[in-house]
Amino acid sequence: MDKYDGLKLENQLCFPLYSVSNLITRNYKPLLDALDLTYTQYIVMMVLWEKERVTEKQLGKQLFLKSNTLTLLLQKLSDKGYVSVAKDESDARYVVITLTETGKKLKDRAVDVPPSIAKTINLSADEAVYLYKILYKILEENKDEKV
Amino acid sequence: MDKYDGLKLENQLCFPLYSVSNLITRNYKPLLDALDLTYTQYIVMMVLWEKERVTEKQLGKQLFLKSNTLTLLLQKLSDKGYVSVAKDESDARYVVITLTETGKKLKDRAVDVPPSIAKTINLSADEAVYLYKILYKILEENKDEKV
DNA sequence: AAAAAATAAATCGCATACGATATAATTTGC
DNA sequence: GCAAATTATATCGTATGCGATTTATTTTTT
Numbered sequence: 001m002d003k004y005d006g007l008k009l010e011n012q013l014c015f016p017l018y019s020v021s022n023l024i025t026r027n028y029k030p031l032l033d034a035l036d037l038t039y040t041q042y043i044v045m046m047v048l049w050e051k052e053r054v055t056e057k058q059l060g061k062q063l064f065l066k067s068n069t070l071t072l073l074l075q076k077l078s079d080k081g082y083v084s085v086a087k088d089e090s091d092a093r094y095v096v097i098t099l100t101e102t103g104k105k106l107k108d109r110a111v112d113v114p115p116s117i118a119k120t121i122n123l124s125a126d127e128a129v130y131l132y133k134i135l136y137k138i139l140e141e142n143k144d145e146k147v
Numbered sequence: 148m149d150k151y152d153g154l155k156l157e158n159q160l161c162f163p164l165y166s167v168s169n170l171i172t173r174n175y176k177p178l179l180d181a182l183d184l185t186y187t188q189y190i191v192m193m194v195l196w197e198k199e200r201v202t203e204k205q206l207g208k209q210l211f212l213k214s215n216t217l218t219l220l221l222q223k224l225s226d227k228g229y230v231s232v233a234k235d236e237s238d239a240r241y242v243v244i245t246l247t248e249t250g251k252k253l254k255d256r257a258v259d260v261p262p263s264i265a266k267t268i269n270l271s272a273d274e275a276v277y278l279y280k281i282l283y284k285i286l287e288e289n290k291d292e293k294v
Numbered sequence: 295a296a297a298a299a300a301t302a303a304a305t306c307g308c309a310t311a312c313g314a315t316a317t318a319a320t321t322t323g324c
Numbered sequence: 325g326c327a328a329a330t331t332a333t334a335t336c337g338t339a340t341g342c343g344a345t346t347t348a349t350t351t352t353t354t
Contacts, residue, residue, distance in 0.1 A: 004254065006261035009193045013275055014171045014264060016282035019211045021168035022341070023289050024161045038309060046156045057332060064166045067333050069311055093319050093332045107151065114153035117161060122288055123281065128160055131281050134274055135163035141269055142170050169311070185339060204302060214303045216341055240302045240349050
């Protein structure tokens with residue numbers, strides 16, 4: 001035990017978080033390629049599949065992303081024909097994103113993705129629930145700092 | 148409960164993993180800026196602070212990264228004067244990375260980083276240990292697929 | 295030992311993420 | 325009612341990460 005122990009890779013919590021996150025994105029890739037989506041595009045679509053109309057601002061809040069990531073990404077989803085992007089009529093500062101018909105249909109092709117990913121993670125129900133709770137605890141605590 | 152439940156954002160385990168990982172990288176940024184390191188560069192330095200000489204291959208295995216990420220990153224660390232990069236004499240396929248004197252000294256300036264980050268995460272010891280174990284379980288199970 | 299296979303890096307093209315800054319639209323304060 | 329402050333996007337520059345491919349080197353096979 002010396003003053004450098006905190007700098008050992010094996011004592012980091014952040015490193016496995018970072019690595020697991022990368023790992024999962026890698027696992028998603030072949031599944032999402034079939035839908036012509038990246039992982040970030042996929043979570044945007046997930047929001048829209050639940051709520052057909054959102055502003056860029058709302059998306060950012062829910063996904064912890066900002067315009068520097070979202071603006072270009074939404075343009076790409078628009079280019080693919082999955083969403084339409086327009087200014088809000090009553091307040092032109094807002095960008096409103098809505099699902100196109102193609103985007104709505106994509107939902108049916110996406111239903112197989114979550115179970116496929118679940119297989120690659122392979123946690124017990126208890127572990128998954130606990131992990132879920134801890135992660136959201138961390139997110140909740142840091143929520144304010146970034147808006 | 149319908150067939151689309153699996154596609155709800157709130158039912159994803161991957162999304163909070165991804166978001167927490169991004170969050171942590173954001174929290175590291177101001178701390179690491181002072182050391183002129185990015186997060187990925189920082190974990191490479193952590194490996195080297197424990198083991199003064201490693202090959203790019205070994206680094207990739209330990210950090211779950213490949214040459215497409217590492218080659219350029221190591222060049223940057225070399226440009227900053229923190230490491231030196233050279234071909235292995237006995238087998239020129241390998242790239243060997245060693246700490247420079249500057250790189251060694253950086254370790255003393257880095258000791259404050261882990262406790263600062265720990266504050267922003269704010270988990271109990273039990274939670275941290277449990278989280279750690281689950282994450283490494285996931286990493287272990289997926290280790291083989293990517294080398 | 296020459297050809298073939300294997301291995302480790304390097305390179306390419308693409309899509310994030312980030313802070314910082316700029317722009318455009320609306321609201322607020324006086 | 326108009327200048328100032330606020331708000332929501334857009335833009336810029338930098339650094340990853342990824343799969344796919346290429347290059348360089350070594351080992352294996354015949």
